[in-house]
Amino acid sequence: MAAQNHQKFLSAKESEPINFGWMQGFPPEKDKVLHTWDGSFFEFPAIRWSVVHMREMLPTQNVSRGLNAPSELPYKLDKNIDSLTFLPWNSKTPMTWEKSLWENYTDGMIILHKGNVVYERYFSELTDCDVHAVMSLTKSFTGSLASILAAEGILDPNKLVTFYVPELKNSAYGDATVRQVMDMTTALKYSEDYADPNADIWEFSAAGNPLPKPKGYDGPNGYYEYLQTVKKQGTHGEAFGYKTVNADALGWIISKASGKSVSDLLSEKIWRKLGMEQDAYYQVDGLGTPFAGGGFNAGLRDLARFGELIRNQGKFNGQQIFPAEAVKDIEKGGSKEAFAKSGHPELKGWSYRNMWWMTENKDGAFAARGVHGQTIYIDPKAEMVIVRLASHPIAGNAANDPTSLPAYQAVADYLMKK
């Protein structure tokens, strides 16, 4: 099915921004101007430009790296990786690693093995001096921050959400625990079906849009007001339901618990401590609230540093950045039973914990995942971290998983044999 879908779209090479000239020239041609308010910036192939330029169209909050020199990422590039082959799901024709990158509209790919960069490539609009929108990868940052605060004793996952955010008392979150939010087992009357024009996600987006509200708009203003309108449907704790609002609720919870914005928290706990190369940023709503469910933007190597930090349970360059317990709690995994009820048949046997996707495979791999192909994929057994940034024409990762997940396993298997 993915293959059929692909046929509708220009190829990765054909769709490169350089072939279109989005927002290029002085001034750009009229039909090459992209805006957030008409949706043009997020349509394929324009999205291939936009993922590297979100701040040029939207207000954003800085995540400071501090002022120190960047930390060294040692290189041991391995030229064999490009020609590694794997079987895509539902296919009998082997594919090379290199081909999979084009197949998946990859903008940036880095592989770390035992902390060394063994593979790194940039495509399309991305360079190593740019940041890229990471979409729902953002959620794993929110979840990791919650996990860190819990390990530090600042946040108690067993408490009710309302202990930290009393404003959510009359919403679906009124009787949910922080743990249920972290694992997305809240029972919400909330549809995130992007294909449905009546889905709740659109009201959520309207609330979070930083532009002035249109005349006559009487809906909620900002993510926090929206969250207060979410209604309950079912019983908390029984089923995994992947809903972006949970990440924004968690963002609110950790801000209330710590007294800091999500941007400042991420800067303080991680970005300033790893010798990041570039500042990162969050998109914000009209009240300055960072979009904790999907608004983060960062550089490829810095995301790899973060992945390496998680793989090493909070240790980086010989220093324990936060309590190891924060990652151990992620690695415990979530309930497979709850996950099985979620309607992700292609991710059989997986679970979800602290806003990370747990493959529950033989290597104990787990991942941060965002639409259009973003991932941080951590394979503890192979001592491997993969970060891919991408701008696949199809939002859902079901379109790229068949040529991604088996490819990652092929690299892991290769690295383990080295």
Add this chain to the structure above:
Amino acid sequence: MAAQNHQKFLSAKESEPINFGWMQGFPPEKDKVLHTWDGSFFEFPAIRWSVVHMREMLPTQNVSRGLNAPSELPYKLDKNIDSLTFLPWNSKTPMTWEKSLWENYTDGMIILHKGNVVYERYFSELTDCDVHAVMSLTKSFTGSLASILAAEGILDPNKLVTFYVPELKNSAYGDATVRQVMDMTTALKYSEDYADPNADIWEFSAAGNPLPKPKGYDGPNGYYEYLQTVKKQGTHGEAFGYKTVNADALGWIISKASGKSVSDLLSEKIWRKLGMEQDAYYQVDGLGTPFAGGGFNAGLRDLARFGELIRNQGKFNGQQIFPAEAVKDIEKGGSKEAFAKSGHPELKGWSYRNMWWMTENKDGAFAARGVHGQTIYIDPKAEMVIVRLASHPIAGNAANDPTSLPAYQAVADYLMKK
């Protein structure tokens, strides 16, 4: 008059953002939310918060520092500076340097002497990990880039504007030279009187506003379209007239001449070459055009590095970053006669060259200047560079010059005697 004006406003200490909580809290209180579209973000005292947070309310373009370690700024702090005294203009009561900082709502102050930091302080909302809006200081960056391109042979100041930007043929710029734009001696029917609601500056601002145009708006879209509507009044080359549009016309000219956006040019020619500590950014219009007349934001120490680069005629840390001729051409100064016609009686004997303000004083000092008190003040004879970032309640620098310019001279005189 400045003193009388001051009495209307809260003091520097009283007006610190920490006393108001602008955009603080989860969520911020309703009357503490600031927006660009209702002007609230730029009203005093809210402006004291906004100058450090422009990107959180506006789309912006990054000016990358690259990825290298920051260059060292050597420190030789001098504790005597705070107690230096000077006579404010039209006053017989001496004032200390330290008091002048509070008097002028200073957010950041740094003094370099022979390349060493001899004084550095942060106030109010600014820290050394923040960037600050520099307002019309931006123009001196635009002018410096033009001067660099001229020294490199990429731009010919003697050519007509239309050689580079044919789109300006039917505007006031149709028969102006690039040199006249660089020195602001174009004759424009254009009022920049912020107190006049019918002044052209408002139409210019509306064109450059990155928000969607209001329903029924049929004016120009973006800075470039606006510039094409500017009409001529008088004869080019006769009088200095300080008009922001000239800096945006120059931004257009240097982009056309180089094939690069002003943001990319500044990054390539300067920001990546000095070992800056922080990325900087430009505010942009709705077409992604950087606001070359006033939209730049940067960190205090990085602005000092730039000032030091100019003071040393393009040399920094022993390396010639661009041809010395680029600065020599600035130091020539402009026409004092043309300047005298401009209605700046308080800046008697000054001139204007390549978008720098030339004091023409005994030290050959010259400055970049922006409303609300921004300055880079370079005193070649004293081997001194001062950068002040501020959020003075009164936009015009006439309000702070009486307690700034003589203070700078007092420090210069002191340093020369050391």
